[in-house]
Each structure stands twice: as C-alpha cells, then as structure tokens.
Amino acid sequence: MTGAASKYSCLFLDFLITIPPNQRQRMLQKPSCAFFIYRMLPPIAQQVTIQLIWKGSFPQADDVEVTRQIEDQVKLLEELGVVHRQSDGKLAIDHDYKRSYMYAAMLGAASISSLVLETNEEKRRGKEVEKKAVERWDCILRYLALPSEENTQAVSETTRNLFKMANFTSGDSRIEITTSGFQFLLLSPVKQMWTYVIEYLKLEMSQGHDIVEVIEPLIQIVLLANRGYKAEKECYQIDPSWTGPQQELLNHLRELGVIFIRKRKDGVFFLTQLLTHLATNETIDDTSAEKVSNGKVIVETNFRVYAYTSSLLQLAIIALFTEMTYRFQDMSVGMITRESVRGALQHGITAAQIISFLRANAHPQCIATSGPVNCLPITVADQIRLWEDERRRMDLKDSYIYSNFESDEEFNGVCDYAKERKILLWADYQRKLVIVNEEGHEYVRQWYKQQKSKGGSDGR
Structure with a gap:
C-alpha cells in the first residue's frame, strides 16, 4: 500500500521472507527481533508458536476449515524460519528463536533494548513536538499529492529515490505520481508508514548494506512505543558507535516524524505519537485506524461531500475522486460523480480504497450517529462499486x-x-x-x- 499486495497480509513478515536465510537467522538470534516477529504474527500463528515453545507440539483441530488455516500459518512460520519440519514430519521450534523469545518475554520489550535512557531536560525536547512530527510526515505525502519544486525540496534525496524505486513517482526533471502512488495516498496512516518503511529497507538492501544492522535498532525503537505516553517524555542517547546505515536510519525516522531530534549536538532523541503507527500491525481494519489529522469528511446521500479541513494535502487526496465545487477557509464542498470516480479508477484506484478512505476519515458525528460502516451512506458506497463494475463489462483486446x-x-x-x-x-x-x-x-x-x-x- 501500495503498493503490492501482501502475501500474508503483513508487509514486515513478507519482507523478512525475502531476505537471505543467513541474515534472517541472525535476526532470530536477537531477542528484540524475535519478540517483534511474534507480535506481528497472525493470532493462529502466535498460538502455534507458543504451543511449540512450551509444549513441543500443538493439538490437531477437528474442523476442516480450522485445519486449513493452521496449515497456512505453519507454512508462514516455516518460511520465516521460526519452525522447522523434522524428518518424521513433526514440527519443531527453531532453537535460536526459542531462546531469544523466552529471554525477551521474561525481561519485557523495553528492557531488551540496547538504547540508553537519559535524564530528560524539557528544554532539550522543545515545543510543539507532536505538531512538528505531523508536519514532517505531511511533507512526504505532499511531495506525492502536490508535486512542486517547493515540496520536492522539503524531502530528502533518499525519500525521492525511495518513491521512484517503489514506482510511486516517475520522471526525473518533472516528477509525476503513478498509479501506485495514488493508491498509496488512499491507504490508512498505519499502512502508509509501514509501506514506506519496507520500501526503505528494500532500498538499503539494494545498496548492499547489512539489513540486520538496520532492522535491529528500528525494532528496538518501535518497541519503546509500548511504554505509553511516558516514553514520549523520555529521551534516549544517540550512540556515536552506530554504523553509517544506523545513523542514516535515525535521520530517516526523524524525517518520518516518528522521533524528534532538536539538535544533533544534543546527542539524544525523543519519541513521538506517530511511532505508534509502526508499533501496530497494518492488518488492522482501516475504520479503526487513527484518523488523519484535520480530516473530517461528511458524505450525504445525494453524493455531496463536505470536508472540514484547511489542509491542502487532504483536499488534494479527496479531489482524486471528487469534483470540488466550493472552497472556504476551513471547509470545502464537492460532489462524487460518475466522471470523478471513473477518473480515479483509470488511475488504478479501486472502489474499495475510496470507500475505505471515506469511512476512515468520516466526521466523528457521523460515526457516533451511524457507526463506523454506515457513516458513509450505503447508497453512495454501492454506487461507487457499480461505477467500478461498469468498467468490467467489456474486456478490450487487440x-x-x-x-x-x-x-x-x-x-x-x-x-x-x-x-x-x-x-x-x-x-x-x-x-x-x-x-x-x-x-x-x-x-x-x-x-x-x-x-x-x-x-x-x-x-x-
């Protein structure tokens, strides 16, 4: 989300499967990585893992459908190297993973991190950190949604190369958003950030860097998000012994807005609330994802859309599938029409993505009145799907x-x-x-x- 479809509905696990086995085994030997992998596993895979760790086996299911689901999850665990099938056909947990997971489970997520906690001096943190963090992430989204010289200069060269390698943008002198880029903009914030991070890890691998050196500090920082709001007030040392790729990772997390560094000479960084996006599995329902800031959308049964936001970024995303008619200081009005939806469909955006976006960014009053699903009128959702089906009636071939x-x-x-x-x-x-x-x-x-x-x- 983007881009590409996830084989196991988790971008992080899909990425781990693609890295060389020797590097993946090194990750299983690290407690923080082993613990994080467990957290990102689907529920059935977690149950299978726990059964194998503590009992050495897991009970067989009587139901055929449940058995099939278990087999699918076992296949995932085998591809990750967490479990191995022995010569007699029985499953066994990987010894390195078992030792690392049990060590992490006993100490806790925060204690297994090698990051050093420092005494917080409020002046080192600065003011309006959360606002600045959101602005940094918005700069990245604006680069895609509103291509311009100003927005291009607001992001790093690494980000520009990342989007080009991910096929979110095309062109050199004049940047243009691609079909995959449009689809990325309509993802939930959690899926957007995970997609970005995975593409960054792919970029690091393409440059020949040791991917384990990059993933380990990333996971250790993400695990700190579980400490709650208190962790956001704490600061952590920037280890001067970190390698070049690790230092670059820290700078990149700063650009994403998930950490805050006031000045490099301070030698510390703070966590922000955006870090919770990476601490969340992107498979969660879009309607339960955190709403985009300042994104409050009302859709009426007559297909009129009211966007109570002054954000040019949010308006640009809504305009992908809406004909905007009026623009005021803090509210804009548009219409969802057959032509506007077909224009979005021609760019590779699906009806499901449009519907998901409108529900995820619905006004709180709409959700309170009609619920997280019916906050978007059923007639509107059905019509958007019908407009998509219209394009499937004919299959054109040369x-x-x-x-x-x-x-x-x-x-x-x-x-x-x-x-x-x-x-x-x-x-x-x-x-x-x-x-x-x-x-x-x-x-x-x-x-x-x-x-x-x-x-x-x-x-x-």
Whole structure:
C-alpha cells in the first residue's frame, strides 16, 4: 500500500521472507527481533508458536476449515524460519528463536533494548513536538499529492529515490505520481508508514548494506512505543558507535516524524505519537485506524461531500475522486460523480480504497450517529462499486479481422486453423468474418502463405 499486495497480509513478515536465510537467522538470534516477529504474527500463528515453545507440539483441530488455516500459518512460520519440519514430519521450534523469545518475554520489550535512557531536560525536547512530527510526515505525502519544486525540496534525496524505486513517482526533471502512488495516498496512516518503511529497507538492501544492522535498532525503537505516553517524555542517547546505515536510519525516522531530534549536538532523541503507527500491525481494519489529522469528511446521500479541513494535502487526496465545487477557509464542498470516480479508477484506484478512505476519515458525528460502516451512506458506497463494475463489462483486446474471402473453402480453412491453434475469438458464418487475437495474426499469415505455395485455396 501500495503498493503490492501482501502475501500474508503483513508487509514486515513478507519482507523478512525475502531476505537471505543467513541474515534472517541472525535476526532470530536477537531477542528484540524475535519478540517483534511474534507480535506481528497472525493470532493462529502466535498460538502455534507458543504451543511449540512450551509444549513441543500443538493439538490437531477437528474442523476442516480450522485445519486449513493452521496449515497456512505453519507454512508462514516455516518460511520465516521460526519452525522447522523434522524428518518424521513433526514440527519443531527453531532453537535460536526459542531462546531469544523466552529471554525477551521474561525481561519485557523495553528492557531488551540496547538504547540508553537519559535524564530528560524539557528544554532539550522543545515545543510543539507532536505538531512538528505531523508536519514532517505531511511533507512526504505532499511531495506525492502536490508535486512542486517547493515540496520536492522539503524531502530528502533518499525519500525521492525511495518513491521512484517503489514506482510511486516517475520522471526525473518533472516528477509525476503513478498509479501506485495514488493508491498509496488512499491507504490508512498505519499502512502508509509501514509501506514506506519496507520500501526503505528494500532500498538499503539494494545498496548492499547489512539489513540486520538496520532492522535491529528500528525494532528496538518501535518497541519503546509500548511504554505509553511516558516514553514520549523520555529521551534516549544517540550512540556515536552506530554504523553509517544506523545513523542514516535515525535521520530517516526523524524525517518520518516518528522521533524528534532538536539538535544533533544534543546527542539524544525523543519519541513521538506517530511511532505508534509502526508499533501496530497494518492488518488492522482501516475504520479503526487513527484518523488523519484535520480530516473530517461528511458524505450525504445525494453524493455531496463536505470536508472540514484547511489542509491542502487532504483536499488534494479527496479531489482524486471528487469534483470540488466550493472552497472556504476551513471547509470545502464537492460532489462524487460518475466522471470523478471513473477518473480515479483509470488511475488504478479501486472502489474499495475510496470507500475505505471515506469511512476512515468520516466526521466523528457521523460515526457516533451511524457507526463506523454506515457513516458513509450505503447508497453512495454501492454506487461507487457499480461505477467500478461498469468498467468490467467489456474486456478490450487487440485483434485482427479477416473478411472478403474468395470462397467458402477459404473461409472454413481459416476458421478451422484458428480453432485448432486456439487463437479464434469470433467467427460469423453468414457474413464470412473471422477475428483472431493479436498473437494469432502471424500464425494465420504463415498458414496462408503455406496454402498459397501448395496451390490451395486463395484468400486474404
């Protein structure tokens, strides 16, 4: 979310499967990584893992559907290297993972971190930290939603390269958002940030950096988010012995807004509330995700949209599928129309993404009155889906049509050959018309030449 579909509905786990086995094994040996992997596992996979750690086996289910679900989760654990299948077919927990997880479970998430807590001096933290953190993240989203020279300069070169490698943007001198970029903008904040972080890790791997060195401090920082609001008032040392990629990771987390560094010479960083996005599995329902700041949207049954926000970023995202008609200081009005939705669909945005976005950013009063689902009128949601279905009624393919046959024998010869090669799309025996797919045109030409050379039926 983006981009690409997640195989196991968790971008972090999907990424771990792709890294080399020796590096993944090194991660299983680290308590913080082992503990975090467990937290990101689906519930059934967590149960299987606990059963194998403490009992060495897990009970078989009687229900066929439950058995199938367990098998799917076991496959995930095997691909992660958390469990191994022995020669007798039984499953066993990985020894490194078991030792690391039990160590982390006994000490707790915060205690297994190598980060050093310092005495907090309020002046080192600065004012309006949370506001500045949100502004940093908004700069990244504005770079996608509102391409301009000013917004380009507001993000780092790493971010620009990351979006280009992720196929969110295209072009060099003039940046343009792609279909994947549009889809990214409509994701929930949790999915957006996880997508960004995974793409950053892929970028680090492409540059030949030791990915374990980058993931370990990232996980240790994310685990601190569980300490609650108190952790946001604490500061942690920036270890001068960190490697170049680790220092770069810290700068990148600062750009994301999940940590705050007032001045590098202070040698400390603070956590922000945005860090909770990375502490959350992105598989949570979009309607329960934290609402985008200043994003309060009301949709009426007549398809009119009221956006109570002054954020140009939020208005730009809403304008992806809405015809904006009025703009005031703190409120804008638009209409969801067939043309506006079809325009979004042509950019690769789906009806489900539009509906999910409107529900996730619904006005609190709409949610209080109608609930997290019906806050978007059912008639509007159904109509958006119907507009999407309209585009699926026809499947356009390049093809070739043959006509003006000189004889029935020639026509029947082409039809029979096209059927035999399975390249025939349609044939009209009354008007003597034959249509073949694009790949089949060359076959028909070669067949026709062979027939001519044999002195067979002529045609064109």
